[in-house]
Amino acid sequence: MTENTSVRWVAGLSNGETLVEGKGVVEKIKGEDSPWLKLQNYLKENNLTIQSFGLWAGDKHFNLPSLKPRFGGQAPIGYDCHRYYAGDVLAGGGSSEHYICAEAIYPSYKVQLWVDLMDTNKSWIDVK
């Protein structure tokens, strides 16, 4: 299951901190919670919220709308992030797909930003 580890989520918090997946309090340590789960715990324990959220793929920064949208759009009410895998099983593995998805959540829909973990030059925006 090929996964490009250079793509990381970046969260700007209500206390002014910027957390980068895999670093600091959201460091990825074998056997511990994933960085995303650590972020959720950190927010809860410190009564913080995410103010801005995006994905960094090396020098490429893909940003979702923040709580103070840069271009005057609607502010989301929350964020989510997950990775998605799809692949043939057995018989040689065959084709597979692997993406990271960052979501800006609105009251009745969400805006999704997808980046291909196997080719980070490819990204998509979806509204669900």
Add this chain to the structure above:
Amino acid sequence: MALTQTWVLQGTSPTTIEATDSIALFNGTFGGAITVNAYNDSTHVRSSGGTDDSSANTPNNVKFISQSSGTGGDSQADWGDGTEDLDALTTAEAPLKLTVAYDSNITISDAILYAYDGTTPATAPTDMDVYLAEVTDTNWTNADGSAAALGLADKSTPGTSHDYFVAISIKPTTVGVKSANKLRIEFTYQ
């Protein structure tokens, strides 16, 4: 950061299904053809070289019996003890065990498993019907193509390893080898 999936054909002893292996379903004997419109009587791991990797492990087999003739409309299957309700199948009796592992604790959601023609995930497998069920499911899912996929239970407790136990039964609808068809899994994790 390594996401891995390990497939095992369970039995008296487990047979790990290597990346180049395939699941082979036959009439009770490795290489024995299943009669058209009948169901498998044995499940095996076939190596890329065509040998039976599971021959020494007495692998589990689950055979489709009915879609809704069991108790309260349950599906029925036979896994060696005669016809039983599908939801009586235990994890140890399931043929397939899938383990998804990661080096840190993750949760998994929206996992689906389905069969397709080997080319287009939305297209049903060619000349065969594939039935899948997760242990505790009451009914088979005719998982032919992505739109008809078997939904697997969410794994909402964080862990470095998550197991799924799945029964598979197939019915060829024409004569001939059906090796182009494939199983495909999709899931999200965080």
